Amino acid sequence: MTTRKTRSDRQPAPGLPVARVCVDVPLSHLDRLFDYKVSAEQDSTAQPGVRVRVRFAGQLVDGWLIERAEESEHLGKLAWLERVVSPEPVLRPEIAALARAVADRYAGSLIDVLRLAVPPRQAAVEKEPPADRSGLAAGDNGSAVSGGSAGEMSAGDAGQVVAAGDDGRAVGDGSAVAEVAAGGRDAAGDSALGVGRAVSGGSTPAEIAAGDSALGVGRAVSGGSAAAEIAAGDSALGVGRAVGGDPAVAEIAAGPWLSFEWARYQAGTAFVRALAQGREPRAVWSALPGEEWPARFAEAIAATVQSGRGAVAVVPDARDLNRLDEALTKLLGPDRHVALSAALGPTKRYRRFLRLSRGEVTVAIGTRAAAFAPVGRLGLVAIWDDGDDVHAEPRAPYPHARQVLLTRAQSAGAAVLLGGFARTAEAQQLLATGWAKEIVASRDMLRDFAPEVRPADDRQLARDPAAASARLPSVAWQAAREAVRAGEPVLIQVPRRGYVPSVSCQDCRERARCPHCAGPLSLGDSGAPPSCRWCARPAAGFVCPVCGGRRLRAAVTGVRRTAEEIGRALPDIPVWTSGGETVLERVAAQPALVLATPGAEPVADGGYGAVLLLDTWALLTRADLRAGEEAARRWFAAAALVKPKGTVVVVADGALAAVQALIRWDPGWLAERELAERRELRFPPVAAIASVTGVASAVNELLGEARLPEDAELLGPLPVGQGQERMLVRVRRSAGARLAESLHAAAGVRSARKAAEVVRVHVDPVQL
DNA sequence: TCAATCCGTATC
DNA sequence: ATACGGATTGAC
Numbered sequence: 001m002t003t004r005k006t007r008s009d010r011q012p013a014p015g016l017p018v019a020r021v022c023v024d025v026p027l028s029h030l031d032r033l034f035d036y037k038v039s040a041e042q043d044s045t046a047q048p049g050v051r052v053r054v055r056f057a058g059q060l061v062d063g064w065l066i067e068r069a070e071e072s073e074h075l076g077k078l079a080w081l082e083r084v085v086s087p088e089p090v091l092r093p094e095i096a097a098l099a100r101a102v103a104d105r106y107a108g109s110l111i112d113v114l115r116l117a118v119p120p121r122q123a124a125v126e127k128e129p130p131a132d133r134s135g136l137a138a139g140d141n142g143s144a145v146s147g148g149s150a151g152e153m154s155a156g157d158a159g160q161v162v163a164a165g166d167d168g169r170a171v172g173d174g175s176a177v178a179e180v181a182a183g184g185r186d187a188a189g190d191s192a193l194g195v196g197r198a199v200s201g202g203s204t205p206a207e208i209a210a211g212d213s214a215l216g217v218g219r220a221v222s223g224g225s226a227a228a229e230i231a232a233g234d235s236a237l238g239v240g241r242a243v244g245g246d247p248a249v250a251e252i253a254a255g256p257w258l259s260f261e262w263a264r265y266q267a268g269t270a271f272v273r274a275l276a277q278g279r280e281p282r283a284v285w286s287a288l289p290g291e292e293w294p295a296r297f298a299e300a301i302a303a304t305v306q307s308g309r310g311a312v313a314v315v316p317d318a319r320d321l322n323r324l325d326e327a328l329t330k331l332l333g334p335d336r337h338v339a340l341s342a343a344l345g346p347t348k349r350y351r352r353f354l355r356l357s358r359g360e361v362t363v364a365i366g367t368r369a370a371a372f373a374p375v376g377r378l379g380l381v382a383i384w385d386d387g388d389d390v391h392a393e394p395r396a397p398y399p400h401a402r403q404v405l406l407t408r409a410q411s412a413g414a415a416v417l418l419g420g421f422a423r424t425a426e427a428q429q430l431l432a433t434g435w436a437k438e439i440v441a442s443r444d445m446l447r448d449f450a451p452e453v454r455p456a457d458d459r460q461l462a463r464d465p466a467a468a469s470a471r472l473p474s475v476a477w478q479a480a481r482e483a484v485r486a487g488e489p490v491l492i493q494v495p496r497r498g499y500v501p502s503v504s505c506q507d508c509r510e511r512a513r514c515p516h517c518a519g520p521l522s523l524g525d526s527g528a529p530p531s532c533r534w535c536a537r538p539a540a541g542f543v544c545p546v547c548g549g550r551r552l553r554a555a556v557t558g559v560r561r562t563a564e565e566i567g568r569a570l571p572d573i574p575v576w577t578s579g580g581e582t583v584l585e586r587v588a589a590q591p592a593l594v595l596a597t598p599g600a601e602p603v604a605d606g607g608y609g610a611v612l613l614l615d616t617w618a619l620l621t622r623a624d625l626r627a628g629e630e631a632a633r634r635w636f637a638a639a640a641l642v643k644p645k646g647t648v649v650v651v652a653d654g655a656l657a658a659v660q661a662l663i664r665w666d667p668g669w670l671a672e673r674e675l676a677e678r679r680e681l682r683f684p685p686v687a688a689i690a691s692v693t694g695v696a697s698a699v700n701e702l703l704g705e706a707r708l709p710e711d712a713e714l715l716g717p718l719p720v721g722q723g724q725e726r727m728l729v730r731v732r733r734s735a736g737a738r739l740a741e742s743l744h745a746a747a748g749v750r751s752a753r754k755a756a757e758v759v760r761v762h763v764d765p766v767q768l
Numbered sequence: 769t770c771a772a773t774c775c776g777t778a779t780c
Numbered sequence: 781a782t783a784c785g786g787a788t789t790g791a792c
Contacts, residue, residue: 034780057779058782072779299781446778468770755781 010080013043016068019081021054024062024108029748031109035072036081048080049089049096051121053082062682066096088126090118090357092374099372101407106763107690107740107747116393117372122350131222179689241414256331257302259295264288264449265439275300275380275415278307282409282416282436285426286667288449289640290607293419294320297382298327301363302543305332309379310362312408314371314401316388317599318343319585324365324384332363340366340373368393371404381405382417386422387633388599392766400766403427421640421667425678428671429685440668450665451611451642454479455654472651476612477569479647480593483609484573489592491601491608493638494562495615505532507549514539517563521552562614563595578602598634607643616652626768629674632658636667646719684764686735690743691725691762698750698757703727707745709735739763 020033038046046052060082072078091114099113105237106113126598150680181761232414257276262268265285274281287293301311315321318341325339338352338361355361357374364373368391383391383402391401402418409416416436418427428435441449456473480490503512503521512521512530521530529540531551543550567575570593578584579597587594589606596602613635639648639662652659679686692699696717703714707731715728731739743761750759 018780023779025779026780027781030779036780054780056781058784061781072780076778076780078780 010037010039010041013038013040013046014487015043016070018069018072018078019052019065019735020067020069021063021081021115022053022066023054023056024178025056025299026109026111027748027751028109029752031103031111031744031748033066034038035069035074035078038068038081042081042084045084045087047087047089048093049091050087051085051090053085055079055082064091064096064111066091067093078127079272081191084668086121086123086126088121088354088357090353090374092149092357092376094376095372095374096759097411098404098408101411102399102404103397104744105403105407105737105740106397106399107744107761108399109744111379112396113399116369116395116399119349119353119369121719125347125350125354128351132730134137138731143499144333167266180325208720224768226302226734255306257299257306259299261291261296262299264445265441266437267437271417271439272303274299276306278309278379280379280409280413280415282430283418284431284436285417285419285439286423286441287421287640288445289451289642289665290449290644291421291423291640292327293384294323294327297324297384297417297419298331300380301328301337301365302331302380304379304415305336305363305480307379309377309414310375311364311380311382312370312373312378312405313363313365313380313382313392314368314376314391314405315384316390317367319583320384321365322585328363328365336361337363337365339378340364340370342367342369362670364751368401371408378408378412378414380415380417384417385420385422385633385637387420387422387629389630389766396760398762398765400764403764406430420633421636422629423667423671425629425635426685428668428675432675438668446665449644451639451644451646451648453639453648453650453659453663453665454662455659456649456651457653471612472566472569472612473649476614476649476651479610480566480570480612483647483760484570484591484593486609487589488609488643489587489594489604491604491611491638491641492562492566492593492595493598493601493611493613494595495598495635503552505544505547505549506551506553507544507547509702512539512544512552514544533585563593566593566595576602596638598638601638601641603641607646608641609643610647610649611639611642613638613648613652614649616650626766628656629670632661632670635662682730683768686733688731688733688739689764689768690729690739691726691765691768692743692759693720693724693731693762694759695723695757698724698755699725699727701755701760702750702759703729703742705749706742708742709738711735712739737761 001752015036019036019038021036022033023030034054034056036052040633045094046068046394048065048067052063052066053060054063055061056063062085065081065084070414095117096114099117100110102108103110103113146672175497255276258269258272262272265288267283268285271281271283271285285296287296294305297313301313304311313324315324321339321341325337328337338355340349340352342349345351356364359376362375362377364375365372366373371383383405385391386402393399395402402468406416408414418430418436420427427436431438456475456476480492483490494694505512514521521542529538530542531538539715541550542552563575573591573593575593575595576584576587577595579595579600582593583600584602587602588606589604594602594608616631616635635650635658639650641650648662650659650662654660654663657670657673661667675686678684692702694702699717711731712735713730717725717727719728729739729743743763747759747761
């Protein structure tokens with residue numbers, strides 16, 4: 001430390017003396033690698049993937065060492081690599097390549113994608129010794145919900161671990177059971193998992209548990225010889241689980257990662273089996289209503305782990321992440337995966353990231369940024385509910401987690417699982433091209449699981465004498481009362497939170513607007529006259545400009561108002577609300593009215609007795625290309641929480657395609673229609689579209705500079721407020737890469753010119 | 769003829 | 781961003 005060498009003292013590294021560096025400057029014309037000289041002292045630490053500091057255009061900037069080279073193409077003089085910030089190679093070559101591919105597809109810069117892919121460094125975390133579990137003992141075992149059993153589980157060596165945990169459980173009698181529970185050979189052996197579980201024992205479970213399993217997982221329910229054979233068989237997996245003595249069943253049941261629930265779906269078992277066998281099936285999975293999807297995801301991941309490969313799974317939010325984390329912990333224990341989310345805070349986030357980066361764990365689950373998680377030998381990428389717009393990154397270049405994962409799967413040769421209750425047009429496109437196969441329940445299964453969906457047209461509402469309020473038709477009340485009487489909770493989905501966010505004319509339903517600025521009017525809860533949400537002026541004497549009506553109605557009634565109304569009509573029943581700041585995760589199997597905004601619906605133990613979908617037109621009338629698809633996605637997600645064959649009431653016109661799809665529980669049919677429509681309209685995913693947003697002159701400048709593909713079609717401009725406008729550029733899908741490239745290059749020309757006005761380029765924007 | 773200044777361009 | 785080179789300008 002004391003001998004700080006001067007510039008002239010430095011000697012070049014003996015081998016590969018050139019470092020190729022991605023510098024952290026925000027200018028898009030500098031989006032390429034720059035070469036620096038590596039000194040002999042830096043030789044061992046200046047490895048691909050480390051953070052460095054370099055002199056660039058006279059100042060010190062951060063950068064990423066992407067690769068080492070024998071010589072440089074650069075004709076001028078090379079500067080020395082100023083400093084290796086940390087020897088930790090947190091950016092693996094395959095993630096750097098992925099980030100480059102994502103940047104290219106989205107017309108963005110590598111450095112911007114790297115900012116999304118690698119969390120900020122925490123020097124103290126890097127210094128924690130890798131073998132030391134103190135970080136884990138401190139409560140961070142990689143689980144989002146630091147589970148109670150984590151402490152015991154990580155205590156000993158692998159064999160003992162699980163026997164001590166939740167999965168070491170044995171139910172029933174017999175010596176065999178005892179052996180399983182005690183671990184026997186498994187616990188003592190080289191088992192990675194060593195899970196023993198037997199129910200209603202006999203000799204079978206013992207044999208299973210004693211098998212020459214690589215995993216040593218034994219689980220049998222009401223054993224029989226079939227079960228024994230499976231478990232003891234020559235399976236490389238050596239995992240046994242059987243229910244009943246039925247050999248057919250036994251054949252299917254190959255491990256704890258292959259549960260019976262997969263047999264409900266055509267190609268379900270084959271998919272999971274293929275994962276366990278190290279193959280790379282690609283599937284779009286439409287989950288049955290009531291499906292415990294976190295358990296299925298966990299099984300798919302466990303099967304992949306079984307094959308010696310890693311996995312990455314992305315879910316929309318923290319609540320889903322907790323559920324998946326729990327399911328995975330049950331199946332794999334707490335030490336074989338990490339849960340990543342931005343909400344963790346920088347220290348935990350970086351600690352978990354390092355565990356992946358160092359190869360200590362090979363399974364990453366998390367929210368959208370986890371799509372970039374450093375998992376080597378990638379076997380599976382999975383995403384739940386890929387239509388949820390939180391999967392789209394809001395920071396430039398706005399990559400979508402599904403696209404990142406698909407890109408990754410393609411280059412790594414990994415399996416793909418796109419799961420959801422609903423299906424996106426993008427997923428349908430993967431099926432249409434034959435790139436992926438569908439995993440769907442048979443019609444028979446659907447008959448057993450699908451809820452009874454009753455549409456209630458809200459145009460008839462006003463005339464419904466039994467409607468207890470202006471918005472709840474009698475069918476809805478009836479369904480709610482029946483469920484509550486049966487001791488079950490009722491879920492009521494209401495589109496927005498707050499109190500009557502907007503109002504419309506009672507007579508013609510025209511949206512009520514401010515006479516001064518045309519902003520939307522809204523009602524507060526104090527009984528005051530409506531006021532403008534934009535200019536805050538009160539609008540006391542409202543006269544509808546369309547029909548001359550003077551009365552107002554609540555256009556979108558907020559959760560709180562709905563809770564009041566419904567609470568009055570069903571007294572003595574507790575009313576819970578979930579949405580916005582306070583999101584409930586679960587509710588008990590008790591009579592309750594649970595009001596939730598879309599996406600915030602709690603899961604009910606045993607399922608809801610009834611689900612009511614209210615104010616649906618608020619979802620349907622959004623001026624967005626995806627409004628129909630989005631409404632259906634939210635309905636499917638809420639309706640899936642009803643108990644098997646429960647009742648769902650959707651207050652909407654039964655003739656709407658989205659309602660029809662819900663009634664028939666056929667998300668595939670809806671996605672097919674949606675895709676056909678997109679094809680007709682030439683919208684993504686059939687065509688490639690980029691939006692270019694900024695002040696008019698800047699947008700025109702960029703588009704004038706861009707060497708767009710020849711058949712590029714320009715749409716717009718569309719004013720988007722604050723002097724900004726938006727142009728759309730459309731090309732056929734096969735020219736998508738060239739479109740992105742031309743726009744990135746044009747942005748580069750502008751940035752080189754020091755153009756002051758910002759222009760945002762968004763490839764395949766989620767909202768159109 | 770030379771320094772001061774401006775402008776464009778590369779940044780290793 | 782900022783640093784540099786070449787062109788331009790103005791004073792001697």
